[in-house]
Amino acid sequence: METTQLLPPSRLTDSALLSTLDAVDAALSTLNTYHLQLLADLDQRGLATEHGAHDTIEFLSLRHNRNRREIRRDLKTTKALSKYSAVTAALPDPAAPTDSDSGAVPGAARLSPAQAEAIVTTLEKAPASVPDELLRVAEEQMIEVARSSPPTIFGVSVERSWPGWTPTAPNPLRTTPTPGRPSRCAGPTAV
Template sequence: MAILDERPVWSMTGSEKLSALDAAHAEIARLQARCLHLSAGLDADGYAQEMGARDTVQLLSVRYRLDPADVRRDLRLARALHKYPAVTAALGTGRSADSDSSAPLVTVNPGQAEVIVSALEKVPSSAGVPVEDLRVAEEAMVEAAALLPLADLRKLGQEMRERLDTDGPEPRNEDDASSREALWIKKADRGVTFGGYLAGENAELFETLIFAGAKPHKTPDGRRDPRPRSKRQADALSAVLTTAAGNGSAVPGHGDIKPHITVTIDLEDLKDATGTRGRGYLVHGDTLSAAAVRRLACDAGVIPLVLGSNSEPLDVGAEHRFVTRAIRQALNARDKGCIACGAPPSMSEAHHITHWADGGPTSLENLALLCKRDHINVHRGHLTVHMKNGHPVINRPTWSDPDPPPVLGNTA
């Protein structure tokens, strides 16, 4: 095993730090390649079953506390490496670019190896591609890996596949594509991760709604939207889901009844104006802070199940306690969107100026439209809202303005 420079970072020059980082990455790649070969050997031996595991994926994911999807991907690469000598030779330790031993080494890391092998594995045997041609493609991609970013290496793999399999895959009809549609949802820390595949008009509808809702908006002071594209797209999807749930027709069989989120929370926690104590419990097992429950309970999308001191249900909120359709239409007409940043009504939520848990009525005189971001800021105390001449007014926070310049004394 290579001995790495383990001097304290503070004692190293910039050049020394970069050289040490080069050595660390090379050692990591070497060890990752070693892990791939060992994993493939274990899998070929069937040793996982001997130990009582279901398969090698289960053995490695449980033993090393890894995500089974990552283990399955790496094992797929490990199983295929024996068919790709150029990749195997370059993986981790590197190989000469030609027969001349004085030529520089060409090295690929496991990520690059996975891209190369995955591209060539997708060339079907039915295409009848000669082994020599596959070797040439493999060699070319290994050479290119020394120069290309991973995204460009993937594009090259696609081009290689198209050149080798000139006929390409048989075209799929629309029914085939539709039958492959799928959505997966997996629990994550304080939320879910998800992914899947949509085809045809469903894919077009999804992209249209997400792209339309993810357009950047300037901040109230005229600066560029600080959200990255991934966050804007997540906000757009949340807005689409909120709108669909609000119109009562999102889920077949619900008729005109909205699908609600139900949160169980202690009464004293809910009444805590700052929301710094207690949590609300969701049906699917996650929790929300009391502050988040207070914000969500402003609108009709959440029903709080309020518990007394002995954990007995005191009240289950009914939708008419919150914002009815007629009130919401009046809010849209009066406020015309978020009163803080001007986001349209479709992206805004109804906010109780005096929270209903504190006795505030559900009426136009006690409601205002706020986008989700500004709604959160109001409930955190960063912004405040008050009514003036029948219209809600947002108060700028004290920290939004710079301190006045000091008054200079008379130098005369």
């Protein structure tokens, strides 16, 4: 989508307004994913120190006038993403071809970077005693839930659905509902 082709919203028909908004949302998600990839590479290369900054956070906060807390959060997310291949694969691929009319990447619904952040933040809270297999199942289930939930609602539901991560806490992957109450998690029962 070229910015020179953008019309003022007041000149768009109702259907054009909705499809343009969808295309912009898809483009923003793709650009935010690309931004995370660029941050990870910048940090890995150590370019911040080559330019006289103490670290990547200081460098970007000065260069782009961004909040250090947001930069720290984004860097933490990029480092955690490398551990979770299913979440990374569910993000939009900035290198993938897009539909020239809508700007959308063809294929299944993708995660937004905000949803990916909520998933990896939750998975990172798991103690070392949680088996890798359980983490993989949890990762897959959270991706499926995220695809049908807005990021703010999804983030809250993830925190409530995966409490404790302790051996004595109820297994969050159990799909056996309490009588009279539906299960919060769908999918296979973990062993």
